[in-house]
Amino acid sequence: xxxxxxxxxxxxxxxxxxxxxxxxxxxxxxxxxxxxxxxxxxxxxxxxxxxxxxxxxxxxxxxxxxxxxxxxxxxxxxxxxxxxxxxxxxxxxxxxxxxxxxxxxxxxxxxxxxxxxxxxxxxxxxxxxxxxxxxxxxxxxxxxxxxxxxxxxxxxxxxxxxxxxxxxxxxxxxxxxxxxxxxxxxxxxxxxxxxxxxxxxxxxxxxxxxxxxxxxxxxxxxxxxxxxxxxxxxxxxxxxxxxxxxxxxxxxxxxxxxxxxxxxxxxxxxxxxxxxxxxxxxxxxxxxxxxxxxxxxxxxxxxxxxxx
Amino acid sequence: xxxxxxxxxxxxxxxxxxxxxxxxxxxxxxxxxxxxxxxxxxxxxxxxxxxxxxxxxxxxxxxxxxxxxxxxxxxxxxxxxxxxxxxxxxxxxxxxxxxxxxxxxxxxxxxxxxxxxxxxxxxxxxxxxxxxxxxxxxxxxxxxxxxxxxxxxxxxxxxxxxxxxxxxxxxxxxxxxxxxxxxxxxxxxxxxxxxxxxxxxxxxxxxxxxxxxxxxxxxxxxxxxxxxxxxxxxxxxxxxxxxxxxxxxxxxxx
Numbered sequence: 001x002x003x004x005x006x007x008x009x010x011x012x013x014x015x016x017x018x019x020x021x022x023x024x025x026x027x028x029x030x031x032x033x034x035x036x037x038x039x040x041x042x043x044x045x046x047x048x049x050x051x052x053x054x055x056x057x058x059x060x061x062x063x064x065x066x067x068x069x070x071x072x073x074x075x076x077x078x079x080x081x082x083x084x085x086x087x088x089x090x091x092x093x094x095x096x097x098x099x100x101x102x103x104x105x106x107x108x109x110x111x112x113x114x115x116x117x118x119x120x121x122x123x124x125x126x127x128x129x130x131x132x133x134x135x136x137x138x139x140x141x142x143x144x145x146x147x148x149x150x151x152x153x154x155x156x157x158x159x160x161x162x163x164x165x166x167x168x169x170x171x172x173x174x175x176x177x178x179x180x181x182x183x184x185x186x187x188x189x190x191x192x193x194x195x196x197x198x199x200x201x202x203x204x205x206x207x208x209x210x211x212x213x214x215x216x217x218x219x220x221x222x223x224x225x226x227x228x229x230x231x232x233x234x235x236x237x238x239x240x241x242x243x244x245x246x247x248x249x250x251x252x253x254x255x256x257x258x259x260x261x262x263x264x265x266x267x268x269x270x271x272x273x274x275x276x277x278x279x280x281x282x283x284x285x286x287x288x289x290x291x292x293x294x295x296x297x298x299x300x301x302x303x304x305x306x307x308x
Numbered sequence: 309x310x311x312x313x314x315x316x317x318x319x320x321x322x323x324x325x326x327x328x329x330x331x332x333x334x335x336x337x338x339x340x341x342x343x344x345x346x347x348x349x350x351x352x353x354x355x356x357x358x359x360x361x362x363x364x365x366x367x368x369x370x371x372x373x374x375x376x377x378x379x380x381x382x383x384x385x386x387x388x389x390x391x392x393x394x395x396x397x398x399x400x401x402x403x404x405x406x407x408x409x410x411x412x413x414x415x416x417x418x419x420x421x422x423x424x425x426x427x428x429x430x431x432x433x434x435x436x437x438x439x440x441x442x443x444x445x446x447x448x449x450x451x452x453x454x455x456x457x458x459x460x461x462x463x464x465x466x467x468x469x470x471x472x473x474x475x476x477x478x479x480x481x482x483x484x485x486x487x488x489x490x491x492x493x494x495x496x497x498x499x500x501x502x503x504x505x506x507x508x509x510x511x512x513x514x515x516x517x518x519x520x521x522x523x524x525x526x527x528x529x530x531x532x533x534x535x536x537x538x539x540x541x542x543x544x545x546x547x548x549x550x551x552x553x554x555x556x557x558x559x560x561x562x
Contacts, residue, residue, distance in 0.1 A: 013562060048562070051403045055561050073310075073405035081403045087396035096324075097400075103317025104404035106310030112317075148400070 003029045003156045003187040009059035011045050019045040021211040027189060032182045034198035035191045036296060037208035043191045044084065047160050051081045064155055077105060080154030082145045084161040090134035094125060097133060098148050105152035119147040139170040156187045163197060175201055195293040230288035231260045236281035245274030259288060314406045315414050322418025326384055334425055337376040341430045344372055345437040348494065360496050360527040369434045370521040371493030374455060376430040378488060381423035381456040385415050385463035386476045398560055408554040419460025420453065427452060447532060448523030454539045455516045461546040468559045487513045497529045512542060
């Protein structure tokens, strides 16, 4: 079953540009789906329409088979939404924000209280339940919005830049949490600027550019399309001249740091053999940039053309 | 059942909101009304004598109670909904499966709740200065609640169109207060020249104040039946208008 089905979605803002120019998108139930695109591409507008925060100009949206125009309450009941910006009343106590959200979804107060406790404990906010939301740290506020979105146990969780501005430790714990709820059966749609995040978490991906879907593919298929990988190698001792190794392009970055460009599909054995024969010991290796990031930039730049 | 729970949640949230800041929301009208009674009722009122057969202090009681109800019902909804827009927590309700009419009713009942609490408090204060009698409980309670509903709706519409905190004080300052003061709270329009009596009839607050005065004292400048029909008419028009605004997402959706 499709968790989300979007057909010919268009949005033109009053006195503004075409934000969306006929988007078609399917997201399977149980998927962990990334919606990516440069700033202003139309990601947040798409999500805004699905979550009933933005009025569409044309097109249809179905959530688990419920048409957003014909059965809006049924469609909305399936969705949990975590926005990009904090959108809770900062003067309300943490627990009350989550309990009220449960109430809006029809959960009787006693049940909403139990569910809120469960969600707040899961996101390590239970100790803060009595405090006003404004007193929370940035990371805690993000987690509060996730707890609020989960209180009614949505079948589809939509997260718009959920880890923006949080430190790496919290980001990793949030990744783990999102993986867990996805494994438990919740369909997750994620927009993020951290492409590393999408690569780690998502199985399928769509890239929006200029209000259109530019790419829609499985993550591993998408990554396979990379024409080359840029690797950074830490070497034990400095070398005067880099060896020529056929099939690999080497470049010295610093005294003990070299960059190797490897064509897609080519193994790395030849590179290491060549380096070993030249007496170069490799201590560690990493990708110069995240693979999805590289692909994303290639794609966006190629569509912009040589003028950028 | 789901909508009932959502409605209850909204009302509880609204009541908790104004209860938490009772020093700002509930206490000031009680103090202001006490001052009105002291100055207009006791000090100046003694010089004025009777009006419509009642001591002046007794004559102004209904108007002062209703004035507090009007301003507080309005203020509650306009500030709460505008704040929800400003802080964007209105999105909590927009993403949830709540029909527009449930959301609107939730805010209106929240406004009525504050109007009722303040109205009761002002009534208690008035009992220190006046021998309060009730001519008709039905009309008194009916007009009390209907007026509160009407101005809660008006506050909601103001909040929908407001783009800044200034916008939520302009209507109360430049429209609501003059209409209330010129709506027969402190005088009977029979005291006015014929021309100004006719002009006063265009003021909707006049009908509410007089209907409420009839409920308490049994005297009115206008027919109570007409007044109640006018109040009901305004409620229907404002409710439908607010509902259309909410459904279209005016001021809250792009």
